[in-house]
Amino acid sequence: MVSERITCSGCSLLCDDIIIKSDGLYIDEVIGACLKGKERFDQITSKNRILNPQIKKDGELQKATLDEALEKVIKIIKNSSKPLLYGFSTVSCEAQLKGIHLASVINGFIDSNSTICQGKVLNTSKETGISLTTITEAINKADLLILWGANAAESIPRLLNKVLFSRGKFRMTGREIKTLIAIDPVKTASFGVMGVRDVALQIKAGKDIDLIRVLKEECCVADSIPDKGIAGIDSNDLKRLLLHLTGAENGIIFIGQGLLNSQNGSNVIKELLELVQLINVKQQKGRMSVMMLGGHYNMVGFEHVALSNYGKNQSLQFSNNLLVETSDTIVSNIEKEDFDCSIIVGTDPISHFPKHLSKKLMSKPIILIDNKQSATSYVADVIIPSCITGIESGGLVYRIDHVPLNLKKIINPPNNIFSDEEIIEKIIEKLV
Numbered sequence: 135m136v137s138e139r140i141t142c143s144g145c146s147l148l149c150d151d152i153i154i155k156s157d158g159l160y161i162d163e164v165i166g167a168c169l170k171g172k173e174r175f176d177q178i179t180s181k182n183r184i185l186n187p188q189i190k191k192d193g194e195l196q197k198a199t200l201d202e203a204l205e206k207v208i209k210i211i212k213n214s215s216k217p218l219l220y221g222f223s224t225v226s227c228e229a230q231l232k233g234i235h236l237a238s239v240i241n242g243f244i245d246s247n248s249t250i251c252q253g254k255v256l257n258t259s260k261e262t263g264i265s266l267t268t269i270t271e272a273i274n275k276a277d278l279l280i281l282w283g284a285n286a287a288e289s290i291p292r293l294l295n296k297v298l299f300s301r302g303k304f305r306m307t308g309r310e311i312k313t314l315i316a317i318d319p320v321k322t323a324s325f326g327v328m329g330v331r332d333v334a335l336q337i338k339a340g341k342d343i344d345l346i347r348v349l350k351e352e353c354c355v356a357d358s359i360p361d362k363g364i365a366g367i368d369s370n371d372l373k374r375l376l377l378h379l380t381g382a383e384n385g386i387i388f389i390g391q392g393l394l395n396s397q398n399g400s401n402v403i404k405e406l407l408e409l410v411q412l413i414n415v416k417q418q419k420g421r422m423s424v425m426m427l428g429g430h431y432n433m434v435g436f437e438h439v440a441l442s443n444y445g446k447n448q449s450l451q452f453s454n455n456l457l458v459e460t461s462d463t464i465v466s467n468i469e470k471e472d473f474d475c476s477i478i479v480g481t482d483p484i485s486h487f488p489k490h491l492s493k494k495l496m497s498k499p500i501i502l503i504d505n506k507q508s509a510t511s512y513v514a515d516v517i518i519p520s521c522i523t524g525i526e527s528g529g530l531v532y533r534i535d536h537v538p539l540n541l542k543k544i545i546n547p548p549n550n551i552f553s554d555e556e557i558i559e560k561i562i563e564k565l566v
């Protein structure tokens with residue numbers, strides 16, 4: 135039995151301090167992972183693991199050989215002139231690159247989960263600029279952590295352990311000098327770690343934009359905080375919030391799902407990024423940064439792979455095997471029914487999308503490459519099982535703070551299952 139230090143692919147924090155004990159065939163023990171991380175390892179033998187290729191026959195999914203499944207995939211693709219490719223946030227960068235190559239070969243449209251998630255922040259930052267930071271900076275230097283519309287305690291379980299309860303490399307102090315502020319309409323589990331110096335702000339739902347605007351105004355004109363407060367937050371709490379924002383040496387705003395949708399027809403993210411810039415102008419001694427809390431372990435990877443290879447981070451449309459301009463996204467394409475089949479990789483859009491979009495997606499043939507059963511696997515026309523990346527196959531991935539890390543293969547997959555990259559490669563080989 136050998137002990138080995140590995141990186142967990144349970145979420146976008148990609149903790150690289152996990153110890154496993156393995157004989158090379160099985161993993162006997164996982165030390166240091168949170169429950170979510172342990173679940174990732176349990177997936178190897180989980181009941182909902184997809185172990186065999188399947189093809190829909192007479193309305194029923196039936197076990198098939200890999201060759202039969204690939205044949206069906208090629209048939210669907212050859213009958214299609216507008217294929218959609220979607221997902222790619224839970225696969226390696228190598229598989230993402232192959233996925234984009236496949237889209238170019240079949241003149242398809244490809245998008246990742248990031249388009250409807252944290253990619254919105256990056257897209258907005260093209261207009262406003264963005265001040266980013268890293269997890270290491272957060273561990274070693276942060277003195278103010280703001281969870282805004284983000285329930286880190288449940289979505290990225292070890293984030294607060296690392297950034298809030300750590301001592302850091304350059305000082306003798308830790309939690310005692312760190313302030314946590316949570317801004318959320320819901321009292322999430324993250325409110326449970328509040329200490330005496332922390333600030334819990336239960337904001338009225340959909341009113342973040344009003345709060346941001348008051349803070350922006352106060353950054354420009356002193357004493358503009360309304361006496362009655364704003365968005366359900368009283369003026370004393372507003373003053374405390376502003377004091378922290380403008381007085382922190384190293385503040386980080388963690389942007390969660392709760393801020394991604396527009397409010398009152400306005401782009402909340404744009405106004406938040408503008409606020410951060412104003413604070414950094416006003417700041418005398420410190421710096422405010424943001425970090426996007428996307429959950430999938432390689433959501434950031436797709437942005438880097440697409441941008442560095444094709445000059446565009448999301449929503450890539452190919453025609454005549456070349457990238458062409460489009461303002462469409464995965465959502466607009468499904469909404470308009472401007473597709474005739476879909477290739478879904480490592481995600482479950484049928485559960486994630488609103489019902490009317492799921493229905494439209496289901497109305498055309500679905501090819502699914504994934505390792506676990508989901509609502510999408512129940513309606514797919516053909517399923518090819520894939521390895522669990524970070525356990526049964528390796529590859530490059532990007533952490534939540536855009537730092538690249540390498541995932542190792544630890545054990546062989548069951549049933550000689552192939553990695554996402556190998557499966558996509560096989561599809562391309564059969565097409566060209």
Ligand code: SF4
Nearest residue numbers: 142144145149171292
């Ligand atoms: S926080 Fe995320 S990466 Fe870290 S152990 Fe838990 S699931 Fe794995």
